[in-house]
Structure formats: C-alpha cells, structure tokens
Amino acid sequence: MGKATGLRITRLFTKPGEDPFDSVTWGTRDSRITNPDGSVVFEMKDAEVPTSWSQVAADIMVSKYLRKAGVPQFDESGEPIRDEEGRIVLGPERSARQVIKRLTSTWRWWGERSGYFASEADAHAFEDELSYMLVNQMAAPNSPQWFNTGLHHAYGLTGPAQGFWYVDPATGRAVPSPDSYSRPAPHACFIQSIEDDLVNEGGIMDLWVREARLFKFGAGTGTNFSRIRAENESLSGGGRSSGVMSFLRIGDRAAGAIKSGGTTRRAAKMVILDIDHPDIEEFINWKKGEEEKVRALIAAGYPSDFNGEAYQTVAGQNANNSVRVSNEFVRAVLDDTDWHLTARTTGRVMRTVPARRLWREIAEAAWACADPGVQFHTTINEWHTCPADGPIRASNPCSEYMFLDNTACNLASLNLGSFFDDDSGTFNIETYQHAIRLWTMVLDVSVTMAHFPSREIAQGSYDYRTLGLGYANLGSLLMRSGIAYDSDEGRAIAAALTALLTGVAYATSAEMASVLGPFPRFPENRTDMLRVIRNHRRAAYDSPQEEYEGVSHRVVGTDPLYCPGALLEAAQRAWDSALDLGEQYGYRNAQTTCLAPTGTIGLQMDCDTTGVEPDFALVKFKKLAGGGYFKIANQSIDPALRSLGYSAEERSEIVRYVVGTMALEGAPHVNRSALVSLGLTDGEVDAVERALPGVFELRYAFSPYVIGEDALARLGVGEAAWKQPAFDLLRYLGFTDEQIREAGDHICGRQTIEG
Structure with a gap:
C-alpha cells in the first residue's frame, strides 16, 4: 500500500495566530536549593515561570532544566546585550518560556525536515499544541530532553565530538557525530x-x-x-x-x-x-x-x-x-x-x-x-515484539524499558490529573487521546534527531525506534474520583487508561509508518509483533484465556464490570485501530509505551503522585517561594470527599481534623494564656505561632531555635539540658504527655482521616 503524504495535526488547545505562552500568567520567582545544613547548592533570582506553578516545580525547572551557560542574553526590550567589542553576551537561560520554546521548535524543525507533516500549518499546530501542554503542566519529556534538546538549534551551541554516533537515513548505517550539540542526546533509558x-x-x-x-x-x-x-x-x-x-x-x-x-x-x-x-x-x-x-x-x-x-x-x-x-x-x-x-x-x-x-x-x-529485584525472563519474552532478533535479557535502571541489548528509549509522561475535571468528575478521553498521538510523534521525532553513545546503540535505536510514552498522577486521579487505589474499580480504571495509552500510541505508530515507513527490522518480526498486538487487543476485550497466543501464564484483562463504559470502549476502539493499521502499514516503532517512575518530571508537572504510585501521605509540606515550608492537606482530599458526597462544611472539618488548626487559639492545655502564665513572653509566643504551620509535631515549635536561648535561660533550662535530642520544653514546663497529645491533635492534626 502506498505511503500517505504527511501527518495532519488538529488544534484542541490553541488557535492559529495566538501565542500558547499567553495561556498562563507569568511572573518572576527566586529559586534556592539548600542542603540540610543550610548551605546553598544553587540559587537564581528573578527566573520567569508561570505563576500557577508551585515553588517545587519552579525549582526543578530553574535549577535542573535551565541551561546555565552559552545562551545569548537580551534586555527588557528584547534587544541582544553586547559587550564593549560588540559581541553578544552569553549567559544562562532565565525563563521556562525559553526552555519550552527550545524543545518544541526543535521537535518541529526535525519533524519538518524529515517529512512528518502534511503542511507547514500542521507543523505550526504541532509546535503550538506541545507548547501549550508543557506550559500548562499537562505533559513532560524525560530529563535528558530538557537538558540537551535544542541547544544547537536555538542558541547555536557547539562543541568537540565526544564519541557519539547516529544513523544516516540515506544509507541506514551508523556514522560518528561531528560535534556534541548539532544532534541532541534526548534518551533517558539504555540497555547495553x-x-x-x-x-x-x-x-x-x-x-x-x-x-x-x-x-x-x-x-x-x-x-x-x-x-x-x-x-x-x-x-x-x-x-x-x-x-x-x-x-x-x-x-x-x-x-x-x-x-x-x-x-x-x-x-x-x-x-x-x-x-x-x-x-x-x-x-x-x-x-x-x-x-x-x-x-x-x-x-x-x-x-x-x-x-x-x-x-x-x-x-x-x-x-x-x-x-x-x-x-x-x-x-x-x-x-x-x-x-x-x-x-x-x-x-x-x-x-x-x-x-x-x-x-x-x-x-x-x-x-x-x-x-535485588526480580525480572521474569520467560513472561517478558512472551510479550516481546521482536524475538526474531534475539531475547530480551535486560532493562534500564528503573525497569520500565525492556528490550534488546544496545537499544535506547526516550520517555515522556502525561499528567492524568490535567485531563480530569473535578467539578463534573469526568475524564476527558478526547484530549487524552489527542495528547497521546502528539507525544508519540514527539518521541519518534526524537529518535530521528538523536545521537547515541556507541555505534551499536545508534544502529539498534534506528532499527527498532523504541519509545516510552507513559503517565503520572494515577493515584491522585483515583483519589479525586473517590475511588480506592486498592479496589477492583481502581485497577479496572488504571488498566483501561493504560490500554488506551498503548492502543492509541501503536495506532499512531502505524499512522506514522504509512507516511515514513515501518521500523527497519519490522519485516523480519512482523508475525511476532502482530501476535503481541492481538494479545494486547484481547486483554482490552477481556477475552477468554484460550484465545491468547503463545503465553504460558493467565493474562488479566480489563474487567468490564468495574470500568466506566466510555473509557473501556475507547480503549477497545484504539486497539481495533492499532491492529487494523498495523496489518496495513506495519509500525514505526517496535515499542511505544512504558510507565516510568517520573520522580523528577512528575514534580515539575506538580503531580500529587508520581508514576503509577498511590499517594504517600495525607499531610504534606509545601515549599514556599521565600524559603521554608508550610504544612498542607493533600490536595486530593477535598475533591475526593466532594466526589463521595460530603458537604463543604463537612469537608472543611475533615481537612482541619487532618492538618490541625496550626494556631494556639482555642487549643486545649497548650495555648497563649497558659504559656504566658508559665513564663513565656508575648514575643516568644508569637515566634511559636509563626513556626506552627511548618512543624509536624508540636514540640518542634518550642525548640531552642524558635523561642531562643535567652528564653530558655530565663526559664531555668541549662544549655546541657536543651542540647539533648530528647529535650521537650513542654514537658519541662509541666504539661503531661496526655495534654501534649491532645494539644498536638488540635494544632498539628491527626495526619489521617481515620479516627
């Protein structure tokens, strides 16, 4: 069947002529990373990030992803800053806008020159839609993309060759990269x-x-x-x-x-x-x-x-x-x-x-x-799309990517929470599918533009073009929906979301194959790959075990009894399309999805939960822009309670039960009047009040570093005593353990909804 002329890109988030960066409000933020002893690891003042981003997300962008040198500097009017000799002054990136533009413009440029798009308008839509998703924290590529992609394309950075290789598409053979930057190194996962x-x-x-x-x-x-x-x-x-x-x-x-x-x-x-x-x-x-x-x-x-x-x-x-x-x-x-x-x-x-x-x-x-962890070799290879070229023997460090030796995988993850509407309690399937399609294209373009650390990996990555699209925030999505993580409903929804992800990604891979051709080793592995695709489709339909081909263990399909019908039907349609298009055109990629831990990019997207994990706590500490931390209730508690039918007043009481009042007023036993009567001054009690939002236990608001050594001396506490790790000023002042516990429950919360 003949090749299609190019990929069409629909706009769902943006409009022609409108800047996707205007979809958020921008502001400047100071970013300061310190060690536990207070020593400064990194600091940048007045970095530009969207005001909707948390301080943690801003810190990750500024400290890890902004390029720190070699970037042309511009003044407030947008004119380049020049030195005395007229040369453009170089320095760091100072805005998340620069980083996102660096990535999306590079992906577009490589996509256009490699024949991905049907028209210039489609290429422009591709760039705009991706910029919108990145600036609104809907998706993120793996860290090496942020580190490396676009440094040459956007800023002209260059450097001596460092032993990297890429495959010349004209010959299909690996050749040395002439320098360090004209091709980026966007891949996170390698098997050597x-x-x-x-x-x-x-x-x-x-x-x-x-x-x-x-x-x-x-x-x-x-x-x-x-x-x-x-x-x-x-x-x-x-x-x-x-x-x-x-x-x-x-x-x-x-x-x-x-x-x-x-x-x-x-x-x-x-x-x-x-x-x-x-x-x-x-x-x-x-x-x-x-x-x-x-x-x-x-x-x-x-x-x-x-x-x-x-x-x-x-x-x-x-x-x-x-x-x-x-x-x-x-x-x-x-x-x-x-x-x-x-x-x-x-x-x-x-x-x-x-x-x-x-x-x-x-x-x-x-x-x-x-x-050690355990990897089940037989089962892994029963779902191997390319067994004709050898068995899967290893994985990347986090084990989400399993494929042949001397191959690489570049990752990206979608923030599931950004597709969920708390008010209606619905998940937007259409925008999720749209995002999957675009990010599958991004990852394939990234294979095209990349260079690799050895000849063998360059050749293997070109021959198989494995991708790693995944998601984060699953635990938060389920919690906000009022669905238990460890429940039949939770497992069915997770299965359907994942089936939809992989089905749309393989359908997109086949669509790209109709334009650009399948991965080079597809013909030799066609029979096995289509067998694996059929098995995935059977899992989406929860088919009887006897229908599966070449598997030695029972396959757990998506349970239709517990999965929302619209989500399950979308997943099934996606796998119908993936199989149908793959039979016609083959696949551009030997693998398309994997679920990464998202330990860094999950926080950069302000996900409450990373990867597929459940939430780890109902009380968390939010980093403040000016330094320090503030105790907050898990941001999923209120929408979860709303989904379960609790009134606004009931939700407020439950949240207060969990995190406490964070104030001395109204507290039993330990309150302002009691503390003043025991010898603390109003100023010292004020210092305690200021410390309460940032402490996990009440005793830490009464530490020597809060109320001061002079206060302790006046109260008769010697230095040798207060320097003991077990010293507790409240006990010293005469409060009983029971009184301290009751006051702590009121002020610092119970840390749990149970009670």
Whole structure:
C-alpha cells in the first residue's frame, strides 16, 4: 500500500495566530536549593515561570532544566546585550518560556525536515499544541530532553565530538557525530551489552567508558552481566577468573563518581544477573552485606546520611540489582527441587543448590535492603515484539524499558490529573487521546534527531525506534474520583487508561509508518509483533484465556464490570485501530509505551503522585517561594470527599481534623494564656505561632531555635539540658504527655482521616 503524504495535526488547545505562552500568567520567582545544613547548592533570582506553578516545580525547572551557560542574553526590550567589542553576551537561560520554546521548535524543525507533516500549518499546530501542554503542566519529556534538546538549534551551541554516533537515513548505517550539540542526546533509558573480554571494544572496561558517557548527559543504563565468567572459571591464557563480582565493584565506583547530567542527580545504573550464574548467591547478598557494614559504621559514630562517609565507604550503592528468573526456576521452587549453576564458557554444572534456598535468599535480601529485584525472563519474552532478533535479557535502571541489548528509549509522561475535571468528575478521553498521538510523534521525532553513545546503540535505536510514552498522577486521579487505589474499580480504571495509552500510541505508530515507513527490522518480526498486538487487543476485550497466543501464564484483562463504559470502549476502539493499521502499514516503532517512575518530571508537572504510585501521605509540606515550608492537606482530599458526597462544611472539618488548626487559639492545655502564665513572653509566643504551620509535631515549635536561648535561660533550662535530642520544653514546663497529645491533635492534626 502506498505511503500517505504527511501527518495532519488538529488544534484542541490553541488557535492559529495566538501565542500558547499567553495561556498562563507569568511572573518572576527566586529559586534556592539548600542542603540540610543550610548551605546553598544553587540559587537564581528573578527566573520567569508561570505563576500557577508551585515553588517545587519552579525549582526543578530553574535549577535542573535551565541551561546555565552559552545562551545569548537580551534586555527588557528584547534587544541582544553586547559587550564593549560588540559581541553578544552569553549567559544562562532565565525563563521556562525559553526552555519550552527550545524543545518544541526543535521537535518541529526535525519533524519538518524529515517529512512528518502534511503542511507547514500542521507543523505550526504541532509546535503550538506541545507548547501549550508543557506550559500548562499537562505533559513532560524525560530529563535528558530538557537538558540537551535544542541547544544547537536555538542558541547555536557547539562543541568537540565526544564519541557519539547516529544513523544516516540515506544509507541506514551508523556514522560518528561531528560535534556534541548539532544532534541532541534526548534518551533517558539504555540497555547495553557486555562481552566476556577485559579490555577490547564491547568488553568489561569499555562498558565503564560507555556508561560514563551516558551518565554525563543525564541518562541511565542497564546491563545483564551473565556472560562474564564466574569465580574460578578457567581463563584462556591460564589461571582462574576473579568472577563477576570483582568487576561489578569497579563499575559501582565509577558510577558513584559521576553526577548525572553534570548536576546533582546521581548516575542511574542497573545490574542484572541470571539465576543460573555460579556467582548468583554472592550477587543476591551483595547489598545486604554492605548494609550490615553501614550499620556497624553508624553504631561506631559515623553519620547515617546516605551521602555520608558510612555509605560512601561501602560498595554496591550506585546501582539497582535484579535477578533474571525463568519459568523453569519458578517450577523448581514450586516443586522444591535442585537448581544447577552453570559455567559461562562450557555450560558445565559448577554447583547445584536447592531452588527454594535461592528464592529465600532473594526474599530476605530484598526485605533487608530492597535489592535485588526480580525480572521474569520467560513472561517478558512472551510479550516481546521482536524475538526474531534475539531475547530480551535486560532493562534500564528503573525497569520500565525492556528490550534488546544496545537499544535506547526516550520517555515522556502525561499528567492524568490535567485531563480530569473535578467539578463534573469526568475524564476527558478526547484530549487524552489527542495528547497521546502528539507525544508519540514527539518521541519518534526524537529518535530521528538523536545521537547515541556507541555505534551499536545508534544502529539498534534506528532499527527498532523504541519509545516510552507513559503517565503520572494515577493515584491522585483515583483519589479525586473517590475511588480506592486498592479496589477492583481502581485497577479496572488504571488498566483501561493504560490500554488506551498503548492502543492509541501503536495506532499512531502505524499512522506514522504509512507516511515514513515501518521500523527497519519490522519485516523480519512482523508475525511476532502482530501476535503481541492481538494479545494486547484481547486483554482490552477481556477475552477468554484460550484465545491468547503463545503465553504460558493467565493474562488479566480489563474487567468490564468495574470500568466506566466510555473509557473501556475507547480503549477497545484504539486497539481495533492499532491492529487494523498495523496489518496495513506495519509500525514505526517496535515499542511505544512504558510507565516510568517520573520522580523528577512528575514534580515539575506538580503531580500529587508520581508514576503509577498511590499517594504517600495525607499531610504534606509545601515549599514556599521565600524559603521554608508550610504544612498542607493533600490536595486530593477535598475533591475526593466532594466526589463521595460530603458537604463543604463537612469537608472543611475533615481537612482541619487532618492538618490541625496550626494556631494556639482555642487549643486545649497548650495555648497563649497558659504559656504566658508559665513564663513565656508575648514575643516568644508569637515566634511559636509563626513556626506552627511548618512543624509536624508540636514540640518542634518550642525548640531552642524558635523561642531562643535567652528564653530558655530565663526559664531555668541549662544549655546541657536543651542540647539533648530528647529535650521537650513542654514537658519541662509541666504539661503531661496526655495534654501534649491532645494539644498536638488540635494544632498539628491527626495526619489521617481515620479516627
């Protein structure tokens, strides 16, 4: 079937000739990031951000995403600032407007030159719609896009080549990038291979160099190390291998020395080992043992802070660890049989251990230190779209991206809360689908414009064009709807939202294939990919188990009994379209979606919950623009109670029950008159009042740092006494524990709705 002429872009949020940046009110904000000891990490004054953004969102944009150097500076009239010799003065970006324009104009430019759009008007609509969504916190790409995209296109930044590669579309072959900036590095997630070789290309020491290149530009990488010989395996030149663990310690130290993106983000690294590797037991217990060393150091007086010397002294703190398990191993656990650990070079059995013992060690280690995770190899590969080119063996550090070695994925996430109307209690399916389609295009354009840290990854990313569109704020959406996160209704809605996301993304991928062609390796994997698409469609329809193709486990479909009909029908239509268009045109991308943790961009979008997680607290502390924190009720409580039918007065009382009055007036026992009668001055009580909105427990409003050392001395409290961590001025003044608790409940709240 012939190719279409280009993609049409409908405007839902913007109008031709109107600036999408005018959809918000702008203002200047100071951003100041400090360490717990008060030392300043970063500060910028008068940065421009929308006034609707929280201070946390502004801080993330200003401290992490504004380019700090090399940007032409302009005066208030928009004229470039020049030095004495007439050269344009360079400096930092100072506005979120600059960053968003840098991204959206670059995506449009690469899309236009690569033949994505049917017309210039469609390209313009593409840029405007994306700008609107970004400035209104409806969506966000992964951090490397913010760091890197558009620096050359918008500002002309350039720099020497640093070992990156891209694929020339005219030849389909990888070539070196001529410089650092003409092509950006927008990908966050990488899976890299490693060979059982010490110093040659593709080997152990080469991997640390490739990882460093990724960490520098803000990305994360995962590798399955199971090809590395185990301890005591024979070496070709004689002698015995020191084992995989000796090399993992080197990689851990290298990662710990690098700050991701040149900022305060830590390097993101995943280490994976197959369950049949002879060194698997040492790997399983690696972090557990290191944590025991930390506890001993802390007991000896070293600080317990994660960035302190105790944690810096031990190994294994700079990666997530995961064990790759197969169906065969799980069956051995269930049957309580032995499990063979086999040599990497010869396949001979080096040791045999009880499968249940290994499983128990995994569970106990994960309980003790949260690592290792478990990746189910067989199930993952049953949903693999490209098995003709090899199995999936690894993932990125957060495990949302699972695909072939030497491939990369760039992420973006939609803020589900922005598609939900609290007043009507409805979710806007049309705008959600519109956003999915546009952001699928953004991510594919990003593959086209990107360069990569190795020849192999450049080729793999071009050959498969994997994308990672996801969402955040699921927990808040359910809460605002009055639906329990852990409920059949909650699970069904989450399933339908995710099915709609992936269905529309694959339909868009097929639509792009009709214009630009499918990913290069689609013909070899067509049969398997369409099988996987059919299985996804069956899950949307909750089909009988016997209809699924090539799966060994029961598939949990979207439950029609608990899912809103309109949402479920939209998801089913999306999968009908994804399959129909894919059969006609193929797919532009081997994968389109994954659900990332959104730890940074979720906060930049002011999401109450990140990724797919539930909300973690009913009381939170909001950062204030002028410094300090203010205690607030979870912003989802009021709409949730409204959805459940509570009146405005009832909602107000419940919120006050949760967060407290944050004032001494009307409090039992501990109030202004009682405190003055016990010797505090009005000024000292005023200081306590000012501190109350920012404290979690009442005692902290009476700390020496609030009321002052002079007041303590006047009250007869010696320095040695008030410097004790357990010192409590309220107890010293004669209040009983019961009185303090009752006053605390009134002033600081119960922190929960239950009671």
